[in-house]
Every structure is written in C-alpha cells, then in structure tokens.
Amino acid sequence: MKKVQSLVVWICKKFTSDQIINLMEELNLVLEDKYSGLKPKDAFKEKHPKYRDFSVDPLAPLDYSKFDRSKKNVTSKK
Secondary structure, eight states: OHHHHHHHHHHHHHSOHHHHHHHHHHHHHHHTTOSSSOOOOOHHHHHOTTTTOOOOOSSOOOOGGGSOSSSOOOOOOO
C-alpha cells in the first residue's frame, strides 16, 4: 500500500485538480475495458505464474488395441 500512497502524493504534487479529475476518468475507462490495447496488471498471474502453463506431448498415447494379444512377445529361455 505504500507504493499507492507514494503515487498519490506524487500525483498531487505534479498535477492540478482538473488534471487529476481527467486522470481519474481515463483510469475508469481503462478499468471498464474501453481501451482495447491497455489492460491493468493481472495480480492472479503474478501470484500463480505457472497456472495453466503446460505443454501437450506431441506423441499420441499407445493404443494397445492395435497389438495382437494372442502372441506373446516374451522369449523364454529353456
């Protein structure tokens, strides 16, 4: 929360009241998804960076129905 407070102090020092109101209106438009290319930072992705980050094995799983089960592939020594 300290970062937010520091930002508020900085904004108050740098901008006039009218500029701050305009800034708040623009930020509301961002939060309402009115800007297509601008999105707020996703806190969930920061907390869980590996969520749904997986790769699919390009090889298909073995299909045992294609193998003839009547023949045994095991060689026995006598």
